[in-house]
Amino acid sequence: MAYMLQQLLTSSAARFPEREAVWARGRSITYRELETRSNQLAHLLQQCGVKKGDRVGLFFPKCVESVISMFAVLKAGGVYVPLDPQAPVERIGYIIGNCGIKVLITQDERRRSLDLATRESLARCVVIDQATESGNGTGVLPWSALSDYPASHPPLVTLTETDLAYILYTSGSTGRPKGVMLSHQNALTFVEWCAVKFQITHEDRLSNHAPLHFDLSVFDVYNAIEAGATVYLITEELALFPTTLAKFIENHKISVWYSVPSALVLLLLHADLKAEKLANLRTILFAGEVFPMKYLKQLAELLPDVELDNLYGPTETNVCTFYKVDRGRLASMDKLPIGIACENTEVFAVNDRDEIVTSPGESGELYVRGPSVTCGYWGDIEKTNKMVIPNRFQKNFEEKMYRTGDIVTLAEDGNYYFVGRRDSMIKSRGYRIELGEIECALLSHPGVREAAAIAIADNLVGNRIKAIVAAHVAESVKAAELQQHCATRIPKYMIPELIEFRESLPKTSTGKVDRVQLSRESQEGVAVTQ
Amino acid sequence: MSTAKEASVKDQLRQFILEELASAKGISQFSDDESLMENGVIDSLGVFRLVTFLEENFGVRVGDEEITADNLQSVDTIEQLVVRKSKK
Incomplete structure (x- = not known):
């Protein structure tokens, strides 16, 4: 049984060494390559000083090196921090300082775009392209350096499932982004549930539409790797053009799609989707916002044989509830439920009288408990203590629960419906x-x-x-x-x-x-x- | 005549992209051959605002299949699209 994310790769690489693991920008790598390259990069990172628990930033647009880097950081015992390649450099500089990133994997041009103070705070940069001459000698290592390191095995590091795997920065109300810390256990709780729920196999082809700093990508990457399937990374440019994107889904025979609803709405309105052209597509998952019912009904009609699932959950829990769209009921529905709790997760709503909501029709704030819940925000104990709080409904032992800030209503059939936010x-x-x-x-x-x-x-x-x-x-x-x-x-x-x-x-x-x-x-x- | 007309298409394009798309993204300048996708001027909604502008302003019809990166990459390529479509 896997208790670390990188074990998913090692196990699939042993079973399917020659299968395609990752495809991006016209290039792909096999499981064998992904395993060996990430071993080499892990050794190189260790050589750069990365120790257990150290944060390593990933700052470049999506490509096969993104996935190699994610696994390499984990194998080195580190915590990866995907940085939005489109974010202003000031914000990137803030995040690098906030979680104390000392080693950055990036492109040479991007490294140069960072302000001087940020560049000086970094001990080492690994560039996925070639370092320019002036870059050499100042702690900049080119990707070609990987070949000097052992490929057959990762470095030896002692880790447990409660160690951090990655930090995802999201918008913060006080004017600065906040880093949500996710452990291997947090991620695997979700990944293992998805593997069973959506029956992902090595023959599947998963799309990755979301950016890598967005939690939707956790499913795309890790569930593909868990099953020995292939993940197709969709670049930001490709995502802009619906007809090109529809052709992409068709040509690459994508079988499982996961994105925000707005991406699906664009495809629906402008890509002339045809079921016969998307014959391989079997499952569409969506999350991140409310799917407008009008468009969901159109999508369901257009793709009658595709399973549609609404996943719900803040980054702090990845996904905590789901609702499989019931086509029989869809026509008469005016609102889509967020559904019921995923396996190994409990959700409940708490009303104004601080009681757990049990009667249908009643509303309250949604709380989540279980192994998917984050341990908090990087370097912000105050914020953590406000959101990840002691479970006062648990009388027998101490445990934490996460308050989502989302107001929900419990329906007759046991499903929850999203109503709105407590805050702004x-x-x-x-x-x-x-x-x-x-x-x-x-x-x-x-x-x-x-x-x-x-x-x-x-x-x-x-x-x-x-x-x-x-x-x-x-x-x-x-x-x-x-x-x-x-x-x-x-x-x-x-x-x-x-x-x-x-x-x-x-x-x-x-x-x-x-x-x-x-x-x-x-x-x-x-x-x-x- | 033809050069004057093409220049004016370009001017109108530049003005629309600057005022309606780029400035809301905090971008104040871009060159005619720069990728408007890479610099973040055009996002998924921007694509369709741009297409609506082309249709309304230049009286051309842009089909969904023509809404591609090749056609809408930069001021230069958008101009070529408009000129090509206007001749038809």
Whole structure:
């Protein structure tokens, strides 16, 4: 039985050495190659000083080297931190400093794009391309150095399933991203459930649509490797063009697809999907945001033989509930449930009276317990203690549970339905966005006195972001200037699309910015212009 | 005549991409041959806003199968697409 993620690879490489493990950008590697290359890189990382528990950053666009690097870091006993290749360098620099990354796997050009202080904080960089001459000698190692290291076995490190495997950074309400720490056990609890639930075999071909810093990719990569299947990494550019993407699914005979609903909606609306062309596609999983029912019904009709499953769960638990779409009921449904708990996971809703919700129709905040729950946020004990809290319903021994912040309703049939958030976190294209982080970015501009970010519901992407800003001096700042300012601090998907200027922002009786009123005005504004 | 017309297509394209797409991403400049996908100017919604603009502004019809990276890569390739479609 595997208790470490890298054991999934070693076991599949022994069974299927010549099968394709990973395909990306027209290149593929076999299980044998993935196993030996990751062994070599693990030794090299150890040589670079990576010890048990050390964080190693992965900062380059998706390619076969991404998967080699993930396994290599694990084999070296380290913790990998996938960094968004499209994020502003300031944010990357923050994350590198926040979790103390000393060794970075990257491309030479990207390494150079980092600010001096960040570059100097790194002990070593391994570049997946060739290091330029001036890069050599300053702790930069080229990928070709791998061949100097043993391929037949990984380094010897003593680890247990409770050791960390990776850290995923998500939006933080206080203006800085926070690192969710996930252990091997956290990941394997989910991966092993999926393996059985979705019957993944070595003949499957899994797509990987989500970026690697996004938790959906955990299924794509590890479930493919667990089964001896092939994972096809979809680059950001490819994901933009629905017809090209549909051809990709067809040509590579993808059998299992997992993505945010908005990616499926784009395919549905613009790719002229035909069931006969997607004959190999057997299962579609989606997660990350609410699937608009209108489009889900169309998709179900278009692909009558494909199993559709709604997976739900914050990064802190990966996935904790699921709902298999019941085609018999779908036509009469106006809302899709998030479903029931996955195996080896318990979920329950807690109402305002601090009681566990047991009667149908009642709502409460969703809590999760079990081995999939994160041990917390890197370097932030305060935040961890707020979200990963002692389970007060467990009287016999001490254990933790995770409060999701999601309000759910329990239905007659035992399924939970998502209702909304307790706080100001929103989803757009499946990305978690803390409106507070956007407000901090706006307020950091010297010309801004007050700022509020609000979400405007959108059928295609979930939410669009609008900001309402009051400047110190009226008309002294322009929208484009603020958007450029934001671009240096937050990822592009968080930058407000619309910025409205006002003299001052409406306040609640307690003196806080009245987001509710602003939202209402904006939704009405949208309704009028439509 | 032809050069003047092509230049104006390009100007309109640049202006639309800058004001409607790039600036909301915090990007203030890009060259005509730069990949608008790689620099993050165009995202999945941007693709369709751009196509709507091409259809409304230049009176061309862009089919779903023409919405590809090859056609929409850069200001240069988008211009070529518009010119090609206008001749038909």
